[in-house]
Amino acid sequence: MALSELYPPYEVVRNPDRCIACRVCERQCANEVHRYDEDLKKMTADESKCVNCHRCVALCPTRALKIVKTDHCFRENENWPKETIEEIYRQAGSGGVLLSSMGNPKPYPIYWDRLLINASQVTNPSIDPLREPMETRVFLGKKPEEIHRDEAGKLLPNLPPQLELSTPILFSAMSYGSISYNAHKSLAQAARELGTCYNTGEGGLHQDFYPYGENTIVQVASGRFGVHKEYLSAGAAIEVKMGQGAKPGIGGHLPGAKIVGDVSRTRMIPEGSDAISPAPHHDIYSIEDLRQLVLSLKEVTHFEKPVIVKIAAVHNVAAIASGIARSGADIIAIDGFRGGTGAAPTRIRDNVGIPIELALAAVDQRLRDEGIRGNVSLIAGGSIRSSADVMKAILLGADAVYIATAALMALGCHLCRSCHSGKCSWGIATQRPELTQRLDPEIGAQRLVNLVTAWTHELKEMMGGMGINSIEALRGNRLMLRGVGLNEKELQILGVAHAGE
Amino acid sequence: MLREGIDGVRIPSGCAVSAIFSKNGHRRSGENIIRSIALMHERSNGLGGGFAAYGIYPEYKNLYALHLFYEGKKAKEACEEFLNEHFDVVNLSKIPTRKVPSIKDEPLIWRYFVEPLHTKLSESQLDEETFVSRCVIRVNSEIDGAYIFSSGKNMGVFKAVGYPEDVGEFYRLEDYKGYCWTAHGRYPTNTPGWWGGAHPFSLLDRSVVHNGEISSYDANRRTIEMYGYRCNLLTDTEVITYIIDYLNRRKGLSYEETASVIAAPFWSAIERESEEERRRLTYLRSAFSGMLITGPFSIIVGFTGGIMALNDRLKLRSMVVGEKGEDVYIASEESAIRLIEPELDKVWAPKGGEPVLYYLKDPEMV
Amino acid sequence: MNKRKNASLLGKRYLGCGNEKGTIEVHETPGNALGAYLDGGRIRVFCNAQDATGDTMNAGEILIHGSVGDAAGYAMRGGAIYVQGDTGYRCGIHMKEYQDKKPVIVVGGCCGSFLGEYQAGGVILVLGIGAEDRPPVGNFCAAGMHGGIIYLRTEHLPADLPGQITAKRAGREELTKIAPLVRRFCREFGEEEEALLSSCYYALTPNTRNPYRQLYVNN
Incomplete structure (x- = not known):
């Protein structure tokens, strides 16, 4: 031996x-x-x-x-x-090169766990969410800058296209190819039932899932796999993927072995050919080029779809977001360094990027300082683990959150972090038919619906406790947060006071 | 002692509100409004009271009337230098007061009738009202010890730390005649040491008296601060005033539309509306989503030629409206109305989120 | 003067973006992203075009009587781009083919660096007219190329072709594939078909569709 x-x-x-x-x-x-x-x-x-x-x-x-x-x-x-x-x-x-999957497992600080949520006592009543209205509906998109009226003085509906969600939780991008057909079907069905959206990732949109278009975000990444006019028009929104929290600054690579059958058809590349996503979009080398891509996507879809720009949380994320907010994009998705992936070089996954909590707080504050927070909505992702994390993200300034790792767990993932092997015994991160059939999309969809429904209930409980009955009044309401065990600098960046203050 | 807002202190408070409005522009003295707010003595705790009165300066009605608190001579000098640089000061005087035992530690209280200097105004490329409001915000956030607490035309705010009836006596409100009066008695949870923290809060001619503590405060504050406002006091009333100023004056929304933003109907209610109304309400709620106010509030907004009363959409605070002939009464409690007008034609409690609006029949009459 | 009076197209972006049919004629330098997501029809430009021409195009034809800027035909999946003059950097980057979709780029002059970077399918033909004494492409030609083919009309191969690329002199079989492209080019731009076809061509192809397989180890 x-x-x-x-x-x-x-x-x-x-x-x-x-x-x-x-x-x-x-x-x-x-x-x-x-x-x-x-x-x-x-x-x-x-x-x-x-x-x-x-x-x-x-x-x-x-x-x-x-x-x-x-x-x-x-x-x-x-x-x-x-x-x-x-x-x-x-x-x-x-x-x-060491290759790993899922999110950064290293013992970096988790700021969600150092933030505490407020509740009403005496000076303002809490609200009982089981009997009183409690609104979690959100509209993501740009707000109009000017009010316009017709001759009769009636308001003209000049609201740019919005993404309407019944709960501020969306399923984050996972491509068909990195996960299975049944996993995609589960996400699509659950998104429809929940009144939210799932995201195609950069693997194109399988023909069978076009009917879920209203609940689909179609992604455009640097490889442009499966991107064509019909695809762009099929979803409720278009996401330009500039980066991903698990691997900021680098591209993707789906090995030819996984480009089989429907995956090949959906990506519109031949079977067995590697699917390489370049590190940058080669039509975007600068911020003004992003504007060009965003507007070309709007042009081809007749300005009917909101455009999301997704970036990894990196050091100067606030300045980047400020540029994006002026690029014509409607929504910015920020992905923190604990976000998952189907495969990433270990060193990148574990050492590049910054925590979503700090990135989100910095971006929200910067956009407000510049008076352009109304230009865009913010989606935060990169390891949202519970409804409490969702709540804290919204209080810090997010309009909604992306979840993916938690969604995969609802489908059976046990976080063994071996997705890149393509041998997922739970039938999620694999294309082998004998494995993919293990995931029943009906059951999968139901479990996703259960998870998000339960989280939404919990959100309502926490909102009620604060005396808030609408998501809008949560967004950026940082007075409702206090830090514990955080230093001055961390509190300053998060924009929250310490507990006891 | 920590100064509210200035030292980063935010003080929740409960309150009483009251208002009298004459639709035909009949101007009356401040005696009745003092009686009305005094009846609700139990709703205040002596730590803040104030009034707003409209139509009180007819002889200067085309000039902005600035009411100022100064902590000392130095602040006054610095502020007057600023005012002289930006305005033509037509008249200035101390605001007349009388000694009242319970009102202590009064600052210097001055009044200026001014108009913007044309050169400064055109240089700023702003409309006149935005220019004046920016100047007010600048004085309040940048000149230490100076605070403009009233800045409208033909109207004035009078406020202090104390029970409202004592504040009314202090400012000799029986000597003023207005077609609209609003009043406020405050019950803060701890001691504000500073008169600027009392209510009403106002910017230009819009004044707000408010009862309740809003739960959306920081979401609203961080939204409105994007548009050139500075929430120095950290009070709900301040942020509500700025939101109303922004929506109504800067964005040109009507007061009804403004109410549909800050106390937007629930989505479930919006869905039951006609197609056209649904579109309108969805638009307003989505376009200004950061200005939805949640948590308990009842507010009375005074403005030139009109008045609006509005409850939060769950109606967590009390408010009663009464009508008698051409006069309108609004108060936290019905008794505060009955005291001054026992025989009302009509009295009711408006629904949550439903604005009650009255305008002068002839805006030119005052 | 029977010409249609149009609003100026000078610098106008996204011309023909997503078009499925019809012909657009452009006489003033159009803006970036000309014919992005083009899905059919024809765009004819009688001057130079700028960057990102034919970005992610799917079908149709773009004919440039002039030169184009950078990243022409980025991620193009079908249709054809004919350029009379030169192209900037990264022409045909990440171009790919699928089943009957086979994109074509024909360049009369020379190309900047990174021609056919990440190319995964389709055909790029560079005629190098007037540059017969040197390679008609810049540096790093075919970097990361893992599908499709690049034809260069030259006797001077670039010195820095990557290891996974095989460069072979075009034989009879390749020439029969090149001929219709040259013919179309000549019909459009009025060059001498015979002279061009009788030249020496090299065909660049990748020797693997999986160029990065050995790079990783499970962790």
């Missing part, structure tokens, strides 16, 4: 008293960890292949399985933790 410097990170623990050798685990594991040994008449496991996705655990009928972290260890060293050492072995063995 060849020298192996990498000891499996997980152990498969099988309770022999419970295991009935039904071989469900063997059939379910896309990574081929489990195997029935005919000679020994029992199940065995090759832990080296295990990604800890819990598929086998979840389907074991006798609960005979669990996956535990190995206690095999290196000599302790604060400067050289196990992961770092193993990454060096991996690169020394291959010469490759």
Whole structure:
């Protein structure tokens, strides 16, 4: 056997008293960890292949399985933790760039958890959301600068195109190709039922999903895959993807192996050909070029669709957003550095970008300082984990939030962070038919509807507690937030007072 | 002592409001409005009271009447220098007051009748009212110790720390005659040390008295500050006044339309409207979404030639309107109206979010 | 004077944007994004055109009696762009083909750097008229190219062709593919078909559709 410097990170623990050798685990594991040994008449496991996705655990009928972290260890060293050492072995063995999936797992500060929400006592009544109206409807888009009236003095409806949502939660961009047909179908159906939108990502729009157009945001990224006039006109809004929180500043690359069948048709590129998204849009090397692309998209869709520009949260995000707000875009989506991805170089994912909380606060304040906050709506994304995060984002200044990792979890994702392998045992981040069929789109859609409905209820509870009955009165209402355990600078950037102040 | 707003202090407060308006422009003294607001003594706590009166300066009706608080001579000198640079000051005097035992620590209180210098005005490329309001905001945020608390034409605000009836006596309001009076008694949760924090709050000729604490405050403040306003006092009334000024004067919305923005109907109610009305309301609510005010409020807005009363859309504060002949009465409590006019033709409590508006029959009559 | 009086098109952006049919004639330098998302019909320009001509175009024909700016035919999926003169940087970048959609760019003069960067499909033909003594393209030609073909009428290949590109002298088979493009070019711009066709051509093709496969290791 060849020298192996990498000891499996997980152990498969099988309770022999419970295991009935039904071989469900063997059939379910896309990574081929489990195997029935005919000679020994029992199940065995090759832990080296295990990604800890819990598929086998979840389907074991006798609960005979669990996956535990190995206690095999290196000599302790604060400067050289196990992961770092193993990454060096991996690169020394291959010469490759480390590739990871999903969001940044490193222990950076999570500002959501250092912000606390207010409630009314005495001077102003709280409102009971179960019996009194509590409004979560939002309109995303540019507000008119001037009022116009006809000769009779009636207001002329010069409102630029708006994206109307029943709740301030949208599903963020995930391309068909990076996730499965059934995952897309679940998102599309759920978006329609919830009165919100999902986002095609840059993989084009499958023919079957054109009927969900009113609840679809069609994305235009640097690769322009599947982009044509019909596609641009099919959605409720168009998103220009300039960047993504998980990998700011770099492009994308869907390997040719995943460009099969419908994925190839939808992206309109031949089977087996790599789908490379260049790092920049090559018609945008400067802010005035962005204006050109935004307006060309509006031109081709007769100025009927709001245009979203999505950027990664980077150091000078406020200045960039200010430029975008003057580019003709209607909505800015900001993606924080904890946002997920189907594949990104590990070093980029873990070291580039800034937290969404700080980026959002800085952008909202900058746009207000310049008097142009009304030019655009803001969508914040990049690890929104609960309704409390949604609430805090809106109080900091967001109009709505994007969720994707949480949505995938509703579909069964167990955050094993192995999407780039294409062997998702839950049938989400894969194109292998035997795996994709595991995700029933009806059930998937229902679970997404459940999640967002529950979050919306929780939002209403918190709103009621503050005596606020409309989302508009939450947006940027930073007096309703207090920081805990934050330093002066952090509080200043977030624009909130410390608890007790 | 921390000064409200100036030192970053925001003080929630409850209140009483009252108003009298004469549709045919009959001008009456301040005695009745003082009696009315005094009846609701229990709704105030002696930490703020004030009045706005319209039609009181007919001899100067084409000039802006600036009422100022000065903390000392230095502030007065700095402010007068600014005023002389920007305005032609036609008349200036101390505002007459009388000693009242409960009113203490009074600042210097001055009144100036002014018109903008034509050279300055044309240089600024602003319309006259925007020019004047910018000057007011500049004095209030930049000249330490000077505060313009009234800046309209043919109207004036009178306010102080104290019970409203004492404030009325202090300012000798029986000597003024107005076709419209509004009054305010305040119940702040802690002690404001500063007279500027009392209500009404006003900008140009729009004055607001307000009861309640709004929950949308910071969302509204951060929206309106984009348009050249500075919320120095951190009070609800201030932000409401600026929003009304912005929507009504700068954007040209009618008061009814303004009410449809700040106390917008619920979406469910909008959906039940006719197609045309639905479009109108959706437009107003979407176009000015940052100016929706939530939480309890009842406000009375005074302006040249008219008055508007408005409740929040859930109607979390009380407000009663009464009519007798050509006179209109509005107050937090019916008793405060009955005290001064026992025989009303009509009395009712307006619905939440539904503006009640009265105008002079002939705007030229005053 | 029977010419239609039009409002000036000088510097006007998005001309013909998303058009599906019809012909537009332009006599004054049009603005950027000429014929973006073009889906059919024809745009004829009797002067130079600017940047992002034919951006993401899907079908139709753009004929430039002059030169074009940067990023002509960016992400183009179908139709044809004929340029009598030169192109700027990044001509045909990320051009791609799919089934019967096969985009074509023919350039009479020379191209700037990064011609056919990321090219994933379609045909780019550079005639290099008047530049017979040197490569008709700038630096980094075909960088990241992983599909389609680039023909260069030259005897001087660029010195810096990337490793994944195979450059081969065009034989009879390639010439039969080039001929109709040259013919169309000559019909439009009045060049000598015979002279052009009898020249030496090189065909550049990628030797893999997956140029970056070896770059990554699972983590």
